[in-house]
Amino acid sequence: MFLTIAHRGDPLVHRENTIPSLRSAVDKGANTLEFDLRLTRDGRIVLLHDGGLGRMWGRDADIADLTFEEVRALDGEYEVPAFEEVLDAFGDTTFLVDLKTDDVIAPAVAALRRHGDAFERSIFVAARRGGREALIGLRAEAPDAVIGLDWTEERPPPAELLDAMRPQYFGPRWKVADAAGVPAMRERGYRVWVGPLDDETEVVAALEYGVDGIVADDISSLLRLRADAGTS
Template sequence: MSAGQPGAGGPVDVAPRPLAVAHRGDPYRFRENTLPSVAAALAAGADAVEVDVQLTRDGVPVLLHDPTLKRLWGLDRPVRALTAEKLAAQRFADGQRVPALAEALGLLADHPDARLMIDLDEPAPATAAWRAVSEAGAEDRVLFCGPAAAMFAVRELAPEVPLALTWKQPGVPVAALLADLRPRYLNPPFGLVDRALVERAADAGLAVSTWTVDRRSTMRRMRAAGVASLTSNRIGLLRSVLGPVGGH
C-alpha cells in the first residue's frame, strides 16, 4: 500500500519518526496515573501520555489502572465503592491523590502539540470519559486505546476520534471488524511486532502502535520495523532514542 492510500482506518499517517507515548505518565519518577506523573511526561517531550480510566461510585472518570486502590495506593477498596468527592479527599503518604480525568486534560493547555491516550479496558467508562473530554473542549487532543468492545463503545459516541485497537493475537484483525470500528492504529504488544506485521497492517489501512517498550535496543528494533507509535515507562530514554520533538 502506498502512503496515504485509504483502508479500513483511513489514510495511514506517515511521520518522520514514531510518536513517543508515555505509559501512565513518567512512572519511574512519580507514581503512575497522577498529575505529577502526567506533567513530568509532558515536560519530557511526550507526544502523548497514556492514562487509564476507572469510574467512581457516582460515575466520575478518574485515573487508575486497577479496579481497586490496593496495588497503587495501598487501600483495599474498589474505586467504585467511593464517590469522587471522597476519593479526592483521600490523601496518601506522599501527599498524592487519585486525580479526575478532567484534571489531566487540563494539563494539556501548556502543551499544545501533545495528547492524552485514554486507555479503556471495558466499555463502561466510555460515556463518562467522552463527556469529560467534550466538557474540556479537548475532542482534538485525545485518542483512545483498548480492546474491541471498549473501542466500539467509544466509536458510537465519537465517530471521528482516533482509536488504537489493542490486539494481543498474531496477525491483523479481520476486515469486517476493521470496517466497523475504523481504528487508526493496530496496538499489539511489542513481542508480536515485526516488519511483516507492520506491512500487513499498512495493507489494511492501519499504522502500528506498540507497548510497553523500555529497553533501548527494543525501541530501536521497533523503530526499524516501521511502527508509528511507541509507548514506554521511560519517556526520557524513548525521547533520546527517537530524537527531539520535531526532529527527523
C-alpha cells in the same frame, strides 16, 4: 508526527497516572500521554489502571465502591487525579485514553468534547476483556472518534473486526509485530505504535523496523534513543 507515548506518565519518577507523573513526561518532551480512566461510586472520572486500590494506593477497596472525596483522602504525597484536572492541565498534548470500563466511555467522551479541542487530540483504546466490543460501540456512538486497536495475538486482526471498529491506529505488542502483519497494516493506511517497551534494544529495533509511535515506561530513554536515531 511520531508518537512518543508516555505510559501512565513518567512512572519511574512519580506514581503512575498522577499529575506529577504526567507533567514530568511532558516536561521531558513526550508528545502523547497514555492514561487509564475509571469511575468512582459517585460518577467522577479518575485516572487509575487497576480496579482495586491496593497495588498503588495501599487501600483494600475498589475504586467503584468509593466516592471521589474518599479517593482523595487516600495518600498525602500524591492524589488520584480527576479527569477534568488533566484536561485543564494539558491543553496541547495528545491523549491516549485507555477506557477501563464500559460505563466510563460516555462521560469521558462528553468531558473531552467540553474541553476545547481535547476530543480531537484523543485516541481511544480499551486494553481489556470486552474492550473490542466497547470500541465498536464507541464507533457507533461517536463516528468522529480516533480509535486505536490494542493487539496481542500472533495473527493479523480479522477484516470483520476492522470493518466494525474502523480504527485509525493499530497497537500490537512488539513481540507479535511481524505475525500481526504490521507492514501490511501500514500499507493499508493504519498508523502503528508498539509497546509498552522497557528494553532499550527493543526500542532501537522498533525504531529501525519503522513504526509511527512507541509506548514506554522510561520516557527519558525513549526520547534519547529516538533523538539518536533521528526519527522524524
